[in-house]
Amino acid sequence: ADKLLEVRDLQVSFFTPAGEVKAVNGISYDVNYNEVMGVVGESGSGKSVEAYSIIGLLQNPGKVIGGSITFEGQDVLAKTPAEMVNFRGNEVAMIFQNPMTCLNPVYTIGNQLMEALKAHDKNISKEEAQKRAMEMLEEVGINNVEKRMKQYPHELSGGMRQRVMIAMGLICHPKLLIADEPTTALDVTIQAQILELMKKLQKTNQMGIIFITHNLGVVAEICDKVSVMYAGKMVEQGPVDDIFYAPGHPYTRGLLRSMPRVDAESYERLIPIEGTPVDMLNPPEGCPFAPRCESAMKICLQKMPPYVELGDNHRAACWLCVQEQMKAQKAAEKNN
Ligand code: SF4
Ligand code: MG
16 A cells, blocks of 8 residues: 555654653654545544644644654654645645634635635636635535625534534645544534545545544544554544444543444533543553553553554554563474
8 A cells, every 4th residue: 555644653753841741752654645544542542633743733731852753754853834725735634523623704704715725836816726615515415505605604514614624624635634623513414524525535535534533433434554553542443344343442442432433423422431531731651541441451551552463554552462472482382
């Protein structure tokens, strides 16, 4: 598969008056063209922070302090602010949970879509921009586009605004779309429609997608692979089927257990698993999940577990997995 994005050992810290918070603490992954990677984890696990780093939108006092981000061979972290603006307009787009963070309340929908196009291509004619904006609105399932073009964001329903935001994100044909809980605020039917739409547009544009969510129903629906984050670490990563049917990390298993049954209500939010999330100012030594883990052993409290390969492109950072691997190796040696 062709690699679009490569993230290696990324570290992002927030330097707060109370101390350093390692919001993202050494994570690595790839996203290929035409691939959807889900990022799951609780709030505060670092899943949004790592995405904001890719597009250069980290808020103060957040700082990338280590690692690399490579996009089609370009070093993203070396880009100047002006190059980043260009990068965001042309190559990556981001859609958020709240459309009002992306839509400007004082401009019409048509105006905003056409401006996005003009920023991308200065030579585009007004007629052409208008035509493309209306086509894009139709593509995201909006009817009556001539009327919609003249409306302001507040005149539209929540679901409609979400679609407009997706249209804004996709109108310049980004190679990578970062979607941060883009459907959480919507009702189930509209959520399902928007996911369908994203899948369709992804195929036609060969786009890579990073889909950040804490909803495993959505992950099952749309993702090819999954990264599970806990306390700034990527604790498990693998193809979507491996994550659902052969999870290695106790935290992933906990997430799956807390997932509502996959039926009509499968888009419901996760029920939180027991125990308190990590105090990120004073993270425990060793495995960050240890205080909540029913399988925790002595070593878990002392040393961060290494990654163990559990299958093709499937790995988890857990001492239990290390133990099981050693057992399997010993058994194999005996048989030889
Ligand atoms: Fe639990 Fe230990 Fe694995 Fe951490 S390393 S998830 S504490 S078994
Ligand atoms: Mg978030």
